[in-house]
Amino acid sequence: MATLLVLLTIGLPWIGALFVLLTGDERPKLQHAIASIFSVAAGISAIVLLWFTSDQSVLSIPMGSVFGVFTFLPDALGVLLAVIANTVGSLAVIFSIDYMRGNEQLGRYYALVMFFIGAMAGLGISGSLLLMFLFWEITAFCSYALISFHNDDPKAVAAGIKALIITQLGGIGLLVGALIINSYVGSYQISVFLAEADVVPFNVLTLLAFCFLAAAIAKSAQVPLHTWLPDAMEAPTPVSALIHAATMVNAGVYLVARFFPVFEVVPGWTTSVLIVGMLSALLGALMALVAADLKRALAYSTISQLGYMFFAVGVGAVFASQFHLLSHAIFKALLFLCAGAVIPAVGSRDMRQMGGLRKTMPFVYTVFVIGSLALIGLPVANGFFSKELILEEGFMHAPMWAYIGMLMGVGLTALYVSRMVFMVFYGERKGKKPIHDGLFWMRASLVALSFGVFTTWLLAGVLNDLMAQTLPFHDVHAIGTFKLVKEIALAPATWISLAVIALGIGTWILRKSLAGIKDSLRPVARLFENGLGFEHLNQGIINVTKNLSAVLHLTQTGQLNWNILGIVGMLSVLLALLFIGV
Amino acid sequence: MNLSPINICLLGVTGLVAAGFYGLLTTRNLIKVVIMLQILVKAAVLGLIAAGNASGRQYLTQSMAITVIVADTIVAVIGMAFAIQIRRQVGTLDTNELSSLRG
Amino acid sequence: MLEALVYGILVGAAIFSAIQSLRADSLLRSAIWLAGVSVLISIVIYLLGAHRVAVIELSVGAGLVTVLFVFAISVAGGEGIGERSLIPKPLAWSLIIFSGLLLIYFVLPIKASISTVSETSLATVFWQDRSLDLLVQVALIYSGALGLVGILAEAKAPLQQSMVDEFAAERELALHDMEIKAGSEEDHPIEPQSKSS
Numbered sequence: 001m002a003t004l005l006v007l008l009t010i011g012l013p014w015i016g017a018l019f020v021l022l023t024g025d026e027r028p029k030l031q032h033a034i035a036s037i038f039s040v041a042a043g044i045s046a047i048v049l050l051w052f053t054s055d056q057s058v059l060s061i062p063m064g065s066v067f068g069v070f071t072f073l074p075d076a077l078g079v080l081l082a083v084i085a086n087t088v089g090s091l092a093v094i095f096s097i098d099y100m101r102g103n104e105q106l107g108r109y110y111a112l113v114m115f116f117i118g119a120m121a122g123l124g125i126s127g128s129l130l131l132m133f134l135f136w137e138i139t140a141f142c143s144y145a146l147i148s149f150h151n152d153d154p155k156a157v158a159a160g161i162k163a164l165i166i167t168q169l170g171g172i173g174l175l176v177g178a179l180i181i182n183s184y185v186g187s188y189q190i191s192v193f194l195a196e197a198d199v200v201p202f203n204v205l206t207l208l209a210f211c212f213l214a215a216a217i218a219k220s221a222q223v224p225l226h227t228w229l230p231d232a233m234e235a236p237t238p239v240s241a242l243i244h245a246a247t248m249v250n251a252g253v254y255l256v257a258r259f260f261p262v263f264e265v266v267p268g269w270t271t272s273v274l275i276v277g278m279l280s281a282l283l284g285a286l287m288a289l290v291a292a293d294l295k296r297a298l299a300y301s302t303i304s305q306l307g308y309m310f311f312a313v314g315v316g317a318v319f320a321s322q323f324h325l326l327s328h329a330i331f332k333a334l335l336f337l338c339a340g341a342v343i344p345a346v347g348s349r350d351m352r353q354m355g356g357l358r359k360t361m362p363f364v365y366t367v368f369v370i371g372s373l374a375l376i377g378l379p380v381a382n383g384f385f386s387k388e389l390i391l392e393e394g395f396m397h398a399p400m401w402a403y404i405g406m407l408m409g410v411g412l413t414a415l416y417v418s419r420m421v422f423m424v425f426y427g428e429r430k431g432k433k434p435i436h437d438g439l440f441w442m443r444a445s446l447v448a449l450s451f452g453v454f455t456t457w458l459l460a461g462v463l464n465d466l467m468a469q470t471l472p473f474h475d476v477h478a479i480g481t482f483k484l485v486k487e488i489a490l491a492p493a494t495w496i497s498l499a500v501i502a503l504g505i506g507t508w509i510l511r512k513s514l515a516g517i518k519d520s521l522r523p524v525a526r527l528f529e530n531g532l533g534f535e536h537l538n539q540g541i542i543n544v545t546k547n548l549s550a551v552l553h554l555t556q557t558g559q560l561n562w563n564i565l566g567i568v569g570m571l572s573v574l575l576a577l578l579f580i581g582v
Numbered sequence: 583m584n585l586s587p588i589n590i591c592l593l594g595v596t597g598l599v600a601a602g603f604y605g606l607l608t609t610r611n612l613i614k615v616v617i618m619l620q621i622l623v624k625a626a627v628l629g630l631i632a633a634g635n636a637s638g639r640q641y642l643t644q645s646m647a648i649t650v651i652v653a654d655t656i657v658a659v660i661g662m663a664f665a666i667q668i669r670r671q672v673g674t675l676d677t678n679e680l681s682s683l684r685g
Numbered sequence: 686m687l688e689a690l691v692y693g694i695l696v697g698a699a700i701f702s703a704i705q706s707l708r709a710d711s712l713l714r715s716a717i718w719l720a721g722v723s724v725l726i727s728i729v730i731y732l733l734g735a736h737r738v739a740v741i742e743l744s745v746g747a748g749l750v751t752v753l754f755v756f757a758i759s760v761a762g763g764e765g766i767g768e769r770s771l772i773p774k775p776l777a778w779s780l781i782i783f784s785g786l787l788l789i790y791f792v793l794p795i796k797a798s799i800s801t802v803s804e805t806s807l808a809t810v811f812w813q814d815r816s817l818d819l820l821v822q823v824a825l826i827y828s829g830a831l832g833l834v835g836i837l838a839e840a841k842a843p844l845q846q847s848m849v850d851e852f853a854a855e856r857e858l859a860l861h862d863m864e865i866k867a868g869s870e871e872d873h874p875i876e877p878q879s880k881s882s
Binding site for chain 2: 559564
């Protein structure tokens with residue numbers, strides 16, 4: 001049964017992608033229908049898989065001695081990722097029914113989105129490092145193809161290439177790590193590696209730990225490799241919601257969480273993860289504060305929240321990080337989809353040209369506020385519980401400076417979220433009158449996500465249980481939902497952070513009186529708007545890669561004689577090697 | 583030096599392979615390329631039969647040699663068809679110019 | 686000793702023919718020298734004991750393929766084989782001689798001679814043990830025939846301009862209809878590119 005579910009979870013979106021392509025772009029209604037039905041079916045199959053989690057592999061495909069065995073192991077970490085990918089994916093697809101109406105290349109869009117959803121589910125469920133790398137690469141490709149979806153726009157294409165190069169360079173770290181693991185442990189299976197990690201000599205283990213960390217940083221857009229995410233906002237908004245907020249960027253968090261038990265003994269690794277998380281949380285929040293483009297602000301917010309998850313793994317709270325991953329996926333997708341409703345209605349992505357939409361778009365306003373409550377971390381929404389759990393763990397286990405940093409991040413989050421809500425929905429209307437207040441399917445998916453915001457925190461106990469049962473190497477203690485909630489609500493850290501949140505919101509409300517401070521901080525703000533110089537670093541990486549490929553392009557002349565020269569040359573090299581070996 | 587027939591055949595394989603590869607390296611005419619490929623395949627067939635004799639599994643290598651001959655004939659046929667059609671459409675058989683064509 | 690001499694002469698002649706084929710002036714001579722290589726190789730194969738393969742090699746290699754080449758050369762060939770090669774000849778020579786010498790180094794010590802047959806019969810091996818090869822050969826021949834027909838097909842006549850105009854006009858009408866039906870509400874699916882940050 002579990003085998004069938006795993007196959008359905010990964011296979012249904014892929015089959016749906018194939019059918020959408022085969023239907024052709026002349027029948028858009030059929031394409032919308034096929035995509036929605038298949039993605040919803042995949043979502044249901046992923047949720048049912050929750051009942052069948054286990055710590056044994058349920059499907060093994062032997063691939064010969066070189067590639068090992070491709071196994072699928074639906075344990076709690078993986079199934080969580082699959083459930084998020086499939087359900088949020090299906091909601092994004094439903095949203096796209098209205099968002100992408102009239103687009104001529106619907107087949108390409110839906111096929112890529114569904115292909116991505118299946119690959120993301122596979123990334124979580126796979127039990128072999130090589131299989132995980134395969135799915136990792138598929139998600140990177142789909143992300144690139146979807147960012148440059150409007151491929152007649154050079155900005156979109158450049159953003160896609162940038163995302164591709166940065167995440168792929170991280171992927172090299174993953175591949176190298178997988179090969180090293182195989183050579184020492186003898187198998188690509190993650191469970192085998194986690195069990196027998198002491199076979200690996202210590203310096204190699206350190207190298208492995210940091211290779212994987214680099215891959216995770218690149219994929220999750222953490223500092224210093226974060227600049228691809230704001231630029232990736234050129235993608236159609238459902239894509240931004242799905243890929244760049246709810247699923248693909250979680251792959252990095254998943255990676256560090258999965259390998260935490262092995263790497264925590266490497267000195268400096270957990271501290272590095274913690275520092276990366278803290279820096280991203282703070283920098284993301286600061287850059288969101290000065291961003292004028294709504295989607296860019298949300299992208300910086302994603303970077304910041306992912307920093308919280310990295311911080312949680314850094315202090316050893318794997319469950320907290322996964323819980324926040326779940327909450328964040330839902331409320332961030334919600335916020336992005338609201339942006340997807342607002343932006344076409346108003347005709348601009350610039351928040352300075354929005355305003356006063358509270359009266360003309362009441363539905364979207366309500367839903368956006370719900371998402372903001374979750375993002376800030378106010379007690380009714382799921383974001384409160386997960387973020388407070390992280391802060392509580394941080395209070396108990398992290399060095400004090402790190403905890404203070406994260407606390408400042410909480411305040412800054414409250415500040416920039418209030419700014420976003422105010423600039424878009426309050427004040428006087430500056431731009432055009434919005435055309436609609438969310439079309440039918442848009443509203444459907446927004447309602448579903450809002451429902452999720454209020455209810456997924458109840459699943460904390462279930463998630464905790466599943467993780468304790470199916471993750472033999474992580475040290476997860478199972479406590480029930482009620483105890484968890486009580487613990488969070490009564491912890492001192494919670495009260496401190498609620499106070500900081502109030503401070504943040506208050507700062508925004510009283511901004512006129514604080515205008516003097518704001519003016520003096522203006523040059524600092526300009527520094528943040530330009531990305532603090534990280535942009536140059538990332539652009540440098542891109543340029544080096546492009547120049548290198550231009551140089552290597554010269555060897556691919558296409559001339560028959562040069563190709564034969566390559567063949568004969570290799571032949572003589574091999575013969576010489578054999579000769580020397582003799 | 584006592585050279586057995588098998589040795590001589592293998593030396594022959596080496597010589598033919600060298601000639602075939604040299605031809606592939608230096609020729610620019612498409613038809614000449616196909617001729618050189620044929621020489622290489624004949625070397626391979628000779629090598630197969632000689633190896634079969636040396637190892638005792640003669641019938642196995644003879645069956646494989648028949649398959650290889652069939653395959654290389656098809657290659658020659660398709661190669662010639664390409665050469666004829668390219669000559670008609672593009673006008674030149676120079677591999678240098680053909681590789682820089684676009685569409 | 687005599688046996689080795691015979692083999693040596695035949696193999697030497699085959700290599701000589703191959704080299705002559707390389708250096709021939711016209712494509713036709715090249716193809717004829719190729720036929721020579723084929724004949725000599727088939728004699729050697731016959732002497733090694735593989736009678737059936739030798740016959741097949743002779744009839745197909747020296748017969749069919751040579752006729753094919755002559756036909757193709759008469760239709761398509763004719764000029765331009767005297768041009769300079771892209772790769773400098775000394776480089777090619779040295780690489781080939783280097784690999785050749787290494788190969789000879791590996792080949793010479795092989796001490797083997799014609800041993801006795803250990804299998805049942807060619808027929809059983811060919812039709813039963815290697816039946817998958819037969820399938821491959823059938824598929825190859827079929828695809829070769831199809832490929833031949835496809836490659837040598839006449840190019841389709843380009844569509845006349847009047848029909849092209851007709852298609853374009855139809856497309857215009859269809860687009861216009863779609864715009865009217867969509868109305869004003871759902872008409873802004875793609876977000877505009879005005880971004881400032």
